[in-house]
Amino acid sequence: MTDQTPVLRLEGIVKTFPGVRALDGVAFSVLPGEVHALMGENGAGKSTLMKVLGGIHAPDEGQIFIAEEPTVMTSPMQAKAKGVVFIHQELSLADELSVAENIFLGELPLKGLGRVDWPKLYADTDAILKTLNVGFDARTRVGDLSIANQQMVEIGRALTVDPRAVIFDEPTASLTDAEKVVLFDVIADLQSRGVGIVYISHRMEEIFKITDRISVLRDGQYRGTLNTAETDEDEVTQLMIGRSLDLSRNESHHEMGDVALEVRGLGCGALYQDVSFSVRRGEVLGFYGLVGAGRTEIAETIFGLRTPSAGQILLNGEEVRIASPIDALGHGISLVPEDRKSQGLVLGMNCRDNMTLPQVDDLTAGPFVSDGAEIAIFDQYRDKLDIRTPGWRQIVGNLSGGNQQKIVIGKWLSMRPEVLIVDEPTRGIDVGSKSEIHNLIRELAAQGFAVIVISSEMPEVLHVSDRIVAMFSGRVMREFTADEVTEDNLIQAISGITDDKVA
The missing domain is CATH 3.40.50.300 (P-loop containing nucleotide triphosphate hydrolases)
Structure with a gap:
């Protein structure tokens, strides 16, 4: 220069x-x-x-x-x-x-x-x-x-x-x-x-x-x-x-409940095989791995977007068959997808209608949708997530990427799910908004929700998770508690290095 x-x-x-x-x-x-x-x-x-x-x-x-x-x-x-x-x-x-x-x-x-x-x-x-x-x-x-x-x-x-x-x-x-x-x-x-x-x-x-x-x-x-x-x-x-952020590891402690979701031996062709894990109410379970490890595909299977080739999905201890997202929503499972543009939003629609789209049938008053109920939901999550928009009439396609992502997250949070799966929840979002979403994820867990977070950012998965599932090439390599995980053993696990190889 x-x-x-x-x-x-x-x-x-x-x-x-x-x-x-x-x-x-x-x-x-x-x-x-x-x-x-x-x-x-x-x-x-x-x-x-x-x-x-x-x-x-x-x-x-x-x-x-x-x-x-x-x-x-x-x-x-x-x-x-x-x-x-x-x-x-x-x-x-x-x-x-x-x-x-x-x-x-x-x-x-x-x-x-x-x-x-x-x-x-x-x-x-x-x-x-x-x-x-x-x-x-x-x-x-x-x-x-x-x-x-x-x-x-x-x-x-x-x-x-x-x-x-x-x-x-x-x-x-x-x-x-x-x-x-x-x-x-x-x-x-x-x-x-x-x-x-x-x-x-x-x-x-x-x-x-x-x-x-x-x-x-x-x-x-x-x-x-x-x-x-x-x-x-x-x-x-x-x-x-205008302020500092808490970017430390998750050291929160609160009471956890029974197992909400359990997966046993789940497989989906060549995408992933023999995957087993569980997540309890009040817990954040993190999934970490390289691109192609199978994390997103597992979430899509649980949400009914993919058909499993093997294994079981259990909710509250009972096996369930989930053939579509409608089935998943009926069982209290919500998925915040990775790609907000093609999977999470109708870009030409306003903020309010995007936020309430999955629950339109529940907001009808006679043959009409209740404007007041829709606006109340939008206002609640606009404030909770600090969504920056002049008002609910704003077209979602005109919002910044981070605010679009907040609309998607608010949409699924407003369904009050028992199990919330968030795939790359802060992709393309600034550090301040990340902190707000991380705090919200922890708050949801403290309220008794079972939360699964899929992230390609190590600081994020370390910061929000109570346990972390490390994946490599379609398989679960290791599962870590927040107390035992380190950056080194997490990287080894997602690189396909097992304990016996290290020894």
């Missing part, structure tokens, strides 16, 4: 929506070859600021500078033409098109008579994919790829131009550990070429691993910039939310 002239700079940015001042005089800049983190709680203004930079929103006040030249951004295509490239958390790919067509969408190479130069398109795409070290080629249909590989296609789009700045918005949310290494290598290569990187993430370990500076927004206002090497998580958190 020898050249101190910013590749991009925003000064005095103001943006107001009806009833909300989303940005209030915000300043931000990124230097050549720098990885600059942009942090803040959900609703702090990060996404709005980037939409101003990308030409999606016109600022009410303020100025954008590219290499210190004043610029008016009118569209994402114009931003890209000026060397500012966005890699979004939420995928924006065309499933029916090939990888090559998605990567070069809007700028396909042409030859005579306006025809696509397919050999060049595929060759250029394969060169980009080689840089990303992925296992698919240019002709692959995007809809056939995993979510993680689709994210790599999004990243590939940034490499089609010679960028001045690349904005990464929660880029590792869907990536495996191996894919994260590739991503960080790509970022390091961009740095070496003098490209400025804006890195938006809630994952502190990533922020402190790869960034040079950290800028923080809170309530639409710029709160300051810190040198990463000279700060720590507590100082950043204080700047973000």
Whole structure:
């Protein structure tokens, strides 16, 4: 970072929506070859600021500078033409098109008579994919790829131009550990070429691993910039939310009741085999493992989304057959899914209707749904989860990712289940909201609910769980109590290392 002239700079940015001042005089800049983190709680203004930079929103006040030249951004295509490239958390790919067509969408190479130069398109795409070290080629249909590989296609789009700045918005949310290494290598290569990187993430370990500076927004206002090497998580958190967080391990003690849910020898083809565990009322049972370990598939089986090939599911000591989510709900089992966009929400529907959708039949008054009952449920969980929205009429698709996740969690909590399964409950959520959801999970357990938490974040599973089930390649490797688990033995277990191998 020898050249101190910013590749991009925003000064005095103001943006107001009806009833909300989303940005209030915000300043931000990124230097050549720098990885600059942009942090803040959900609703702090990060996404709005980037939409101003990308030409999606016109600022009410303020100025954008590219290499210190004043610029008016009118569209994402114009931003890209000026060397500012966005890699979004939420995928924006065309499933029916090939990888090559998605990567070069809007700028396909042409030859005579306006025809696509397919050999060049595929060759250029394969060169980009080689840089990303992925296992698919240019002709692959995007809809056939995993979510993680689709994210790599999004990243590939940034490499089609010679960028001045690349904005990464929660880029590792869907990536495996191996894919994260590739991503960080790509970022390091961009740095070496003098490209400025804006890195938006809630994952502190990533922020402190790869960034040079950290800028923080809170309530639409710029709160300051810190040198990463000279700060720590507590100082950043204080700047973000105005208070410290308790990130210690779970050491809570409360009375636990009888076994609510028990699974014996459960299997589902090649996805997982011979899985047995139980969870008691008043207990949080954590599931931890690598991608592909079978954690989510077990939850989907218990909720009736998959048909088991072997084993039993018992509720309150009695075997039950769960063939559908309706059966599961009838037995008092709720599932907060991992993918809020495709599985948890109707994006075009308002907040209230999303929150109360599973219980519409119970809220009817004659032929009509009781508006008052629906609003009362929404208000209760908006306050409980601190959902930031102007009101229940707000369309869910217009909320930030973290607030969307809170709507999903509130929807299933409002069903008052006996057994609550939460799959990646804080994915894409800021540290302040994480703390609130962790506290809520512990509060539910203290109230007598049986809670299963599936998480790929070790600090999270250690913080909320009374016991932890460690999985590897579709099998339960070990089960730990909160007292006996350590980071080392947990990592060994999810890597397939058993006690006898250690010995």
